[in-house]
Amino acid sequence: MAEFKTPTAKRVGKAEGSNGTPKIVIPPSPLMKQLGYGTGVNVYLMERFSPMHGSYKSPWAVKKRNRMINDEDGEYSKRLNVEANLLKTMSHPNIIGFRSYTVQIDGAPCLAMESGDQSLENLIEKREEADLGPFLSTQILKVARDIACGLQYLHEEKKLLHGDLKSGNILIQGNFKAAKLCDFGVSLKLNEKGVLCDPAQCYVGTECWSAPEVFEDDVITQKTDMFSFGLVLWEMLTLHAPHVDKLNPDFSSTELSESVLSDSLQEEEYLKALGTRPSLPDTPLTEDYLPVLEIFYACTEADPAKRPTAAKILQVLDSILEEKENTKGVGGDRKFLEMLHEDL
CATH class of the missing domain: 1.10.510.10 (Transferase(Phosphotransferase) domain 1)
Known part of the structure; x- marks a missing residue:
């Protein structure tokens, strides 16, 4: 008879984005409120709900490339990547806080940041x-x-x-x-x-x-x-x-x-x-x-x-x-x- 072993729970590590940060699931743009826009990008408000606590957490501002803009040379995607790498290194009360960076299935980069009012x-x-x-x-x-x-x-x-x-x-x-x-x-x-x-x-x-x-x-x-x-x-x-x-x-x-x-x-x-x-x-x-x-x-x-x-x-x-x-x-x-x- 084989020796009985107590089952052990497997640890599941957090998936990481392309910048080594926790990977997040960004809702489709139409499901988020648009906060603003810039050259080649749109910024949305991402509401975050915690099922564990049954309450909402602080929202994030999500910056995504504007799909209506031609980005054949990848310039706007590159800017988002540069911005994500810079924000990761910064910590100051008068600099917007970095939260996460991920690339969606279709290759579109998304930068999540602290949300300002x-x-x-x-x-x-x-x-x-x-x-x-x-x-x-x-x-x-x-x-x-x-x-x-x-x-x-x-x-x-x-x-x-x-x-x-x-x-x-x-x-x-x-x-x-x-x-x-x-x-x-x-x-x-x-x-x-x-x-x-x-x-x-x-x-x-x-x-x-x-x-x-x-x-x-x-x-x-x-x-x-x-x-x-x-x-x-x-x-x-x-x-x-x-x-x-x-x-x-x-x-x-x-x-x-x-x-x-x-x-x-x-x-x-x-x-x-x-x-x-x-x-x-x-x-x-x-x-x-x-x-x-x-x-x-x-x-x-x-x-x-x-x-x-x-x-x-x-x-x-x-x-x-x-x-x-x-x-x-x-x-x-x-x-x-x-x-x-x-x-x-």
């Missing part, structure tokens, strides 16, 4: 439609501090240029509880001096938010991100994208999201405005907007050497906040704003 771009559009005027100075400075913090991490620790900074690539959680950078598909590597490692690399970005050196084929540095940073503050003041006032009023947001606009939009006045500091509207602003204006002007200097770093912006904003707390919000801005131009 909505993009800054969406908030700007809603505020403009409601005719509410500029965001509160406190809201703008909160976004400025969070994004400067995220950029400092990218530039100094990860040695990366975001490469496409704009309101559409900033996620806002709650009532401005936190702002987070997202979309790293066209990010570029920087050297120790904050200069592009490989000058042959192509800066993609989005025209309206690009710095003058992009159009002049000049050296790309971390200060290129800072020009775009300044224009994001401008967006929160004016409630529209930079330079679009020069375009045909019939342009669509889809056309604007593309790096290269269609021939119908190539108006001379618009093209001349690209890479320049847009003028501010005639809307009167109170004194509490002074820090916002100073930072906007400093970051949109034509000469990159005159623009502050993300670390400098962070230092100035923290100093202003500390001073306001010590003086109950009275004065204190001017002397700290002078710090923007130190060491330049």
